[in-house]
Amino acid sequence: MYDDYHCTNCLGGQLSPSLVNLTNLRYLDMSSNDFSGIQVPAFLGLLKNLRYLNLSSAGFDGEIPHHLGNLSHLRYLDLGWNSLSTKDLGWIAGLSSLEDLNGCDLFIHPHLSHVNFTSLAFLDLSGNNFNNYMAPPWLRNLTGLHDLRLVGTNLFDSIHDLFDHMTSLVHLDRSSNRFCNASSLTYLDLSFNNLQGSIPSKIGQLINLTYLDLSFNNVQGSIPSEIGHLSKLTNLLLSHNKLNGTIPTNLWQLTKLQEFDVGDNSLTGVLSEDHFAKLRELKYLDLTGNSLALNVSSSWVPPFQLQETQMGSIIVGPRFPAWLRTQKELEVLGMRDASISGAIPNWFRVLCDDIRILDLSSNSLTGNPLEFKSFPQLEDLDLSHNFLTGHIPQLQHALSSLALNDNRFTGTIPEDLCKSENLSELDLSNNLLSGRVPLCLGNLQDLSFLNLANNSLSSQIPSSLGNLLQLSKLHLNGNKFIGRLPSMQHLIELQILDLGASGLKDIIPAWIGERSRWRLRR
Numbered sequence: 001m002y003d004d005y006h007c008t009n010c011l012g013g014q015l016s017p018s019l020v021n022l023t024n025l026r027y028l029d030m031s032s033n034d035f036s037g038i039q040v041p042a043f044l045g046l047l048k049n050l051r052y053l054n055l056s057s058a059g060f061d062g063e064i065p066h067h068l069g070n071l072s073h074l075r076y077l078d079l080g081w082n083s084l085s086t087k088d089l090g091w092i093a094g095l096s097s098l099e100d101l102n103g104c105d106l107f108i109h110p111h112l113s114h115v116n117f118t119s120l121a122f123l124d125l126s127g128n129n130f131n132n133y134m135a136p137p138w139l140r141n142l143t144g145l146h147d148l149r150l151v152g153t154n155l156f157d158s159i160h161d162l163f164d165h166m167t168s169l170v171h172l173d174r175s176s177n178r179f180c181n182a183s184s185l186t187y188l189d190l191s192f193n194n195l196q197g198s199i200p201s202k203i204g205q206l207i208n209l210t211y212l213d214l215s216f217n218n219v220q221g222s223i224p225s226e227i228g229h230l231s232k233l234t235n236l237l238l239s240h241n242k243l244n245g246t247i248p249t250n251l252w253q254l255t256k257l258q259e260f261d262v263g264d265n266s267l268t269g270v271l272s273e274d275h276f277a278k279l280r281e282l283k284y285l286d287l288t289g290n291s292l293a294l295n296v297s298s299s300w301v302p303p304f305q306l307q308e309t310q311m312g313s314i315i316v317g318p319r320f321p322a323w324l325r326t327q328k329e330l331e332v333l334g335m336r337d338a339s340i341s342g343a344i345p346n347w348f349r350v351l352c353d354d355i356r357i358l359d360l361s362s363n364s365l366t367g368n369p370l371e372f373k374s375f376p377q378l379e380d381l382d383l384s385h386n387f388l389t390g391h392i393p394q395l396q397h398a399l400s401s402l403a404l405n406d407n408r409f410t411g412t413i414p415e416d417l418c419k420s421e422n423l424s425e426l427d428l429s430n431n432l433l434s435g436r437v438p439l440c441l442g443n444l445q446d447l448s449f450l451n452l453a454n455n456s457l458s459s460q461i462p463s464s465l466g467n468l469l470q471l472s473k474l475h476l477n478g479n480k481f482i483g484r485l486p487s488m489q490h491l492i493e494l495q496i497l498d499l500g501a502s503g504l505k506d507i508i509p510a511w512i513g514e515r516s517r518w519r520l521r522r
Helices: 017-021 041-045 066-070 090-094 137-141 157-168 201-205 225-229 248-252 321-326 346-350 413-418 438-442 462-467
Strands: 027-029 053-054 061-063 077-078 083-085 101-102 121-123 147-149 156-159 170-173 176-181 187-189 194-199 211-213 218-222 234-239 244-245 260-262 266-271 284-286 291-294 309-312 332-334 342-343 357-359 363-369 380-382 387-390 401-403 408-411 425-427 432-435 449-451 454-462 473-475 480-482 497-498 519-521
Touching: 017 041, 041 066, 066 090, 156 157, 157 194, 157 201, 201 225, 225 413, 321 346, 413 438, 438 462
Parallel strands: 027 053, 053 077, 061 083, 077 101, 101 121, 121 147, 147 187, 156 194, 187 211, 194 218, 211 234, 218 244, 234 260, 244 266, 260 284, 266 291, 284 309, 309 332, 332 357, 342 363, 357 380, 363 387, 380 401, 387 408, 401 425, 408 432, 425 449, 432 454, 449 473, 454 480, 473 497, 497 519
Antiparallel strands: 170 176
16 A cells, blocks of 8 residues: 555656646656655546556556556556556557556456457566456457466466466467467466466467466466476476476476476475486476475586575485585575484585575484584574584574574573674574573564573573564573563563573563563463
């Protein structure tokens, strides 16, 4: 809604009708301004020579004027990220030259007829609400469409019917066994909808596709081998569906793939070195949450250089994957619950300078962890639920999240943690830590989650924790504190305060009774 809209150093106020005197104006961009909730001026429909009109993110509100339908030469229209609405979209049929339409918050009724967008090459209606409608029949008329984005539109339909629309102009030439008049579609994003059923084999007719995203739907069944015919694919995203069976063999022949994501399905099978032999361009690989196993030799050198890989809850172990040593561009590495055991090898220390997110939680890692201060870009580190021992490792100071809980760490909480000024989540629970809670933790103004439960921490709880104004969850239970609970009445975001079996022997302070929104555990 417009109420939250704000920008600085931008245009505002009313638009002057004198704009219509610019009769030869072809390009008008008023995006990223703040027009304070005014309506889109109807007189813009008089600028008959306009080819480009961008009103996105400009703080417009109210009904879209039907006069915009007079812009018969308009090729590009962007109305996105305003608070616009319309009851009748008949006017849009007048935009016969339109090639590019971005229309967030613009609902085009599925049963709208007589839409002749033969020139339309780009259509983005992401973020609109089709209100559980089926696939709009006017998609059949978009014969020149190259790029279609219907992300998060609440589209409820059989995926078969949707692809019937997209392939209605494609036919098979039996003499040559090739598709003729093949769809010009190169980019298709239908993610975050309610598409049902199995992926139809006719998807193989969209032979010009380079980008396909069907993630976050209710698609089920097996992955059709016909996707392997889409030889131009660079991005294949099928995650968070109900797909089962094995990954078709010919998908591993898509040599241009840069992004391959089948995470969070029910796929099965064992993946070997041969499967990846031709994926030289691969940068993003997500196999998480399937019944898959990665079976490669310790000497395997992958043909790709990954920037991100997610292999959580598949079998990667039992040994720490030696092939990671060859990956010099990694920024995100997720191998949670990947059946990896043993120590983190020393070579992992110099894996790369770019790693930002590292998740090796819920494995069987042992020994002293590495010092991660040599990872200059590290933001999120999760080594929880392992068997790591020794002292808490030295860390670089750009961390925003640190989870070392459920290990066997000993010693004290290092004051070096306080140098991570951006730290928002810190979980050191269920270890063997002793000593006092550092006073300087109260300086971490972004801290929203702090869990020190089930250790052997002693001394008094520092009053500085009462300065953590962003704190929403604080767990201090299962320790050996003494003295009183310091005042925390200014922690307006606090929702959970757990002091159970903490060693405190104090009366419940009066200010706790004044904070009825808290959930108190004692």
